[in-house]
Amino acid sequence: MYHLNSKTEYPFFVLKIRCVTKLQIWDYTGSESVASIPNTDVVDWVLIELRDAPDAVSATPATMIGRLAAFVSKDGSIVDMDGVSNPYFPHAPIPQLFVVIWHRNHLGIMSAYPLTEISGIYNYDFTTGADEAYGGANGHKEIGTGIWGMRGGDGNSDGDINNLDKNDIWLPDYGNTGYLNGDFNMDSQVLDDDKIDIWQPNSGKGTQVL
């Protein structure tokens, strides 16, 4: 995949794959690619899943109808490979769709409510409150006043934040610069603040995605 070197301060939404024990979701073999990062607003990329279920409790992996990789802009919006458009799923509109967002070193989140659909365009805003993500405050956290985002620190992408992420990912990356899984605050450097500000307060948490 492409590499990104984010210089922004947006600790939500990022992703890359490293070969450790991961959630099965990372077996994704999609064909999305770009020759270059489309614009400077792009922070990183995420994997999107759509699940067709009557309610969130029923939105298990077996209900997934499609998934694709997409970019995240610095304002938190998710965009297609051109860096501007809405991600496109080649599927007829379905009334009860839930969305799951996966990211390489943050805990995956699922919408607690069905997506709002108008003329084939689906919308969902995770940022407005604890209840927007399935599992509430266990699923994500308030990362700024009134703004909710993904929990960072899952360096090995296994769905839990614990000592493995610190010892096996953050520590070997320590002192290095670049697109690294141990860079939990996404400033392109792996330093103490990644551990203290991001990993430590989130340690013990696990994804609430079914």
Ligand SMILES: [Ca+2]
């Ligand atoms: Ca982990």
Ligand SMILES: [Ca+2]
């Ligand atoms: Ca960092």
